[in-house]
Amino acid sequence: MAGCGGGGGSSTPPSLTTPTVTVTPAASSLTTAQDLSVAVSVSAPAGKPTPTGSVIVSSGGYSSAAAGLSGGSATIKVPAGSLAVGTATLSAKYSPDAAGASTYSNASGTASVTVKTPSPITSITVTPNTATIGTQQQFTANVLGTGSFSTAVTWSVSCSSCGGLSAGSISASGLYDTPYPAPASVVITATSTLDTTASGSVTVALNAPAAGAGPALTVDAANKTHAISPYIYGMNAFSLDPNVEKQINLPMDRWGGDATSRYNYKLDVTNAASDWYFENGTGKTGQQDTSAFNQQVQNDIAVGAKTMGTMPVLGWVAKDGTTCSFPTADYPRQVGFDPYRSSCGNGVYPQGVNGCSQADGCNITGIDPTKTSTAVGPSWAGEWVAYLVSKFGKAASGGVAIYDLDNEPAWWDAVHRDVHPSPSTYDEVTNNGIATALAIKNADPTAAVSGPVVDNWWNYFYSKKDIENGWGNGGPCWEPWSNPVDRTAHGGVPFIEYYLQQFKAAETSHGARLLDYLDLHTYFAGSYNGQGVGFATAGNTGEQKVRVNSTRVFWDPTYTDPNYPQPNYSTDANYTANCATPLRAPQLIAMAQKWVADNYPGTKIAFTEYNWGGQESINGAIAQADVLGIFGAYGLDLATLWGPPDPAKGQTPGLIAFEIYRNYDGKNSMFGDTALKSASADQGELSVYGAERASDGALTIVVINKTYGALTSTLSLQNFTSSGTTAQVFQYSNADLTRIVALPAVPITAPSGRGTTSTIAGTFPAQSITLLVVPK
Numbered sequence: 001m002a003g004c005g006g007g008g009g010s011s012t013p014p015s016l017t018t019p020t021v022t023v024t025p026a027a028s029s030l031t032t033a034q035d036l037s038v039a040v041s042v043s044a045p046a047g048k049p050t051p052t053g054s055v056i057v058s059s060g061g062y063s064s065a066a067a068g069l070s071g072g073s074a075t076i077k078v079p080a081g082s083l084a085v086g087t088a089t090l091s092a093k094y095s096p097d098a099a100g101a102s103t104y105s106n107a108s109g110t111a112s113v114t115v116k117t118p119s120p121i122t123s124i125t126v127t128p129n130t131a132t133i134g135t136q137q138q139f140t141a142n143v144l145g146t147g148s149f150s151t152a153v154t155w156s157v158s159c160s161s162c163g164g165l166s167a168g169s170i171s172a173s174g175l176y177d178t179p180y181p182a183p184a185s186v187v188i189t190a191t192s193t194l195d196t197t198a199s200g201s202v203t204v205a206l207n208a209p210a211a212g213a214g215p216a217l218t219v220d221a222a223n224k225t226h227a228i229s230p231y232i233y234g235m236n237a238f239s240l241d242p243n244v245e246k247q248i249n250l251p252m253d254r255w256g257g258d259a260t261s262r263y264n265y266k267l268d269v270t271n272a273a274s275d276w277y278f279e280n281g282t283g284k285t286g287q288q289d290t291s292a293f294n295q296q297v298q299n300d301i302a303v304g305a306k307t308m309g310t311m312p313v314l315g316w317v318a319k320d321g322t323t324c325s326f327p328t329a330d331y332p333r334q335v336g337f338d339p340y341r342s343s344c345g346n347g348v349y350p351q352g353v354n355g356c357s358q359a360d361g362c363n364i365t366g367i368d369p370t371k372t373s374t375a376v377g378p379s380w381a382g383e384w385v386a387y388l389v390s391k392f393g394k395a396a397s398g399g400v401a402i403y404d405l406d407n408e409p410a411w412w413d414a415v416h417r418d419v420h421p422s423p424s425t426y427d428e429v430t431n432n433g434i435a436t437a438l439a440i441k442n443a444d445p446t447a448a449v450s451g452p453v454v455d456n457w458w459n460y461f462y463s464k465k466d467i468e469n470g471w472g473n474g475g476p477c478w479e480p481w482s483n484p485v486d487r488t489a490h491g492g493v494p495f496i497e498y499y500l501q502q503f504k505a506a507e508t509s510h511g512a513r514l515l516d517y518l519d520l521h522t523y524f525a526g527s528y529n530g531q532g533v534g535f536a537t538a539g540n541t542g543e544q545k546v547r548v549n550s551t552r553v554f555w556d557p558t559y560t561d562p563n564y565p566q567p568n569y570s571t572d573a574n575y576t577a578n579c580a581t582p583l584r585a586p587q588l589i590a591m592a593q594k595w596v597a598d599n600y601p602g603t604k605i606a607f608t609e610y611n612w613g614g615q616e617s618i619n620g621a622i623a624q625a626d627v628l629g630i631f632g633a634y635g636l637d638l639a640t641l642w643g644p645p646d647p648a649k650g651q652t653p654g655l656i657a658f659e660i661y662r663n664y665d666g667k668n669s670m671f672g673d674t675a676l677k678s679a680s681a682d683q684g685e686l687s688v689y690g691a692e693r694a695s696d697g698a699l700t701i702v703v704i705n706k707t708y709g710a711l712t713s714t715l716s717l718q719n720f721t722s723s724g725t726t727a728q729v730f731q732y733s734n735a736d737l738t739r740i741v742a743l744p745a746v747p748i749t750a751p752s753g754r755g756t757t758s759t760i761a762g763t764f765p766a767q768s769i770t771l772l773v774v775p776k
Contacts, residue, residue: 014102019044019051021109023092029197033118035080040092041073042107051104053096059088066095083115120149121192124200133182133208134541134708134766139174141190141200153190159183168540177542180619180708180767181734182206209709214764215681219690219701222719223677225635228691230673231306232631233662234640236609244647245303248658249668253305254404254608254640255296256453258415260310261407262317262373265384268292269321271372273415277338277346278325280318280372289391297392297400306401308450308608308640309388311381311440313406313432316373316419323372325418326364335361347418369419378432382439389444396446402638403440404519404608405433405451410459410467423464426490430499434506437514448516450606450638452499455521457586461494461567462487477579481568492571496520500599517638518596521609522588525623526550526561534610535643538617541708547614548706549684551626554588555634561586589634604637615645615654618734618767624657625769626704629689632661633675656732656740657769660702664730664740664771671771672700686711686764697776705764717758717774722748724775727760733768740771748774 019042026037042051054066055074062082067074078090090111096104123144131137143151155174159167166179167186176188185206191199234252237245245253263270268283268291283292293309300307324344328337333353334345348361356362369375385403392399408415409424429452437449454460458467458480466484474482490498496518503515525534528543538544552559565581566574576582589605596603612627614620624641631639645654661671672691676699680688690701699720705711726745735741749759764770 016105017044017048017103018105019094019107021055021092021094021107023057023090023109023111025090025111025113027113029114029116030083031116031118032083032085033080036078036083036113038076038078038090038092038111039073040067040076040094040109042069042094043072044104049100049103051094051096052100053094053104055092055094057090057092059090060084069094083113085115085117088113088115119192119195119198120145120147121195121198122146124153124190124192124198126188126190126200126202128204129202130205130207131176131178133178133180133206134545135178135209136542137176137178137204139170139176139188139190139202141174143190143192150192150194152193154193156189156191157186158189159186162186166540169542176204177540178206180538180541180544208766209707211710211712211763214686214705214711214713217681217686217688217703217713217715218679218718219688219699219715219720220677220718221690221692221699224692225633225675225677228632228671228673228675229637231606231638232636233628233658234305234308234638235644236640236642237644240644240646241648242299242303244644244655245299245305247663248655249662249670250300250303250305250658251662252308252401252638252640253296253300254308254310255293256308256310256404256407256608256640257642258407258411261312261314261412261416262419263293263310263312264317264319264374265291265293265387267318267320269318271318271325271416271418274346274417275415277336277341277344278372278418279338279341279344280321280323282321286321288387294391297388301392301398308402308404309400310404310407310453311384311436312376313429313436313451314409314412314416314420314424315375315377315432316369316416317376317380318372319370319374320372325367325372331364334364363417365421367418367421371418373419378435378439380439381436382443385440385443385447394444394446395448399444400447402448402450402517404453405436405449407453408455408521409452410454410456410464413464413468423468425465426463426486426495426498429463430502433499434503434514437503438506438510441512441514445512449514450517450519450608451515452496453519453521453608454496455523455609457564458567460496460520461569463495479568479579479581481570481581484569487569492569494567494569496595497599500595500603503603504600513602515600515603517604517606518592518600519606519608520588520592521642522554522607523610524550524553524561524564524586524588525610525612526553527563533613536613538614538619544614544617544619547612547619547623548626551612551623551630552683553586554627554630555590557585557587557590559585559587589630589636593635606638606640607631607636608638608640609642610639611641611643615643615651616649617653618732618737620651621653621657621732622704622706622767622769624654625660625702626687626706628657628661629687629702629704632671632691633678633689635675653732653737656737659740660730660732660769660771665742666740669773670700671702672698686713688715699772699774699776701772701774703762703764703770703772705766705768705770708766710763710765712761712763715760715762715772717748717760719756720758720774721751721756722758722775724748727775728773729762730771730773731765731768732770733765735765746772 168179326347335348467480470482526546560583566584645651672693676690678690729743
């Protein structure tokens, strides 16, 4: 007990500071065969002395010896095998020495590392170290190690110095597709699937194929097969810059596509249908006389192009420029909404809403078409044509030249399902088409009519009603041909042939031809790795080869595609009940020509939508130039590219493919207008298209090298002796993607003795288009 006098009392010990302990392992992952260096730092608040003392590191059953701090830190080596496999927590404990004990308390800190068993992989070697551009190269990984282990690897390709060039692509099995144009080299890497830290790489030199001998080429100047229609060089280009139109001397400009099906010319409004949330919108000004369509006609007249318009046949046009079919106010729970106009949705219920049981959603049905649209009949088309005649004159006087009978009826019940929910039928498309054509012709007898504007392979042979009935009620195969009730009700006649027959009968009834063009959409570009190459960028050389090879779909009886089996109607000579239906070579041009010859002779043929992709590349230019050459050589009457190449988007190559035929020298010089029989010993390497030009009698010859190496060949000009000694040469290649280059003239070797064949020898660069102009 304390005394009661002065001088007594007790003292309070000073409070201690807890320092911060930071644990930093040299690696976040290691194997049990590896040592681990661990840095431990002990820090104090500002104004306090540097901690002194020692630290130990422990984890599981391991504990290190104490390590003294130097400047507040220490490094401890954890020996291999000290840490357990898995996630190991490293705990560092700080103990102050005598000097620090008056200031600091004990403290600790932690960090985690991943500990694995040692990899049995000791090395991975990748071979070979070269690849030839334009070929596939198989790479092999030699995986070495100890004990029993998996040799499986994943493959990757990289290129640090490629710039804007592609490195190509490599498959899961190590099959490498080279790029074109190609960098000097790429790096191929194989990584172990057992231990992703184990890999091997090789720098692969990409070499151009050696120059070689190309196939023999012939053009017979005496064999003039037919006139080449200038309209095969057309585009769906209503948004194309008029200066670009002029650059390629665009001869035919189509106003088409999904939105034009419901275009209201009086209000300059349309409905975007399923392409964009079923919304109505204004075309150009919302005024009849300054409408979007009228603007196109005016632009076309200014550059000398003919206009092809689209007339509604499905029976509806937009009533204003603001409404939409699936407003959020009426249908608040939809799968998607316009990101720029949230008041309009995509017309699809998600799973679980309103009884929808499908994972990808269910279409909203029962929509009132008048919410966005006004019902119209054939007279609407007649009134529109009469208005256009009053504004621009008749077709024969420079007005609108051709009218399409709507657009892709196979998809009316999908694209325009808000106003046309039922699949189209034989009678609807045919009878409404005849009535609309009659109204057009009454308003302008000089205008041409084009139909039925069908895009689907199966719709060439069956109605959409047939197709959907086969899909839904056509077991056991569930194919479009499985239950064709509509075709059967129409005598078993294929849809396109029936359409032609009925228009022929209509001509007899009305005393005038109502259908001038059989109009098809031909999206038949091939597929690569399950994806169509049309509309796609060039891709690697594997994809590029598919693009160029698939132009054969227009003419080659040996070319087939898994997407296009035989029509397989029950009375067809080659009908099979087997669900695995044999393929059919489409031969699109010859097939359409036969339909016409058999059912309505004199009808011309138009392919008003197609696209082969790659327009930003020399490969796309080659494919497009080949397509145009085929159209001329095989007698197509009209074609319009969908998705016109836009130089502002880097698609100059696609545009130059047209310039080769329409303005190769920048002075409006053109390819010939009478096709000459032309042949290549191997169209897959060098294709050749010859024509005589009426204006000066010159032979114009396009040679396309589809390979990735230069090819030397001799061009034989049969039954021809030139008045000159040289031919002009114009060439487009990857060497300069901005323009067609005029090259030095090449000599013409005149026929020898009593011969009649002149020759021109030349080397055609890899992936190039060469135009020869041989004077008469």
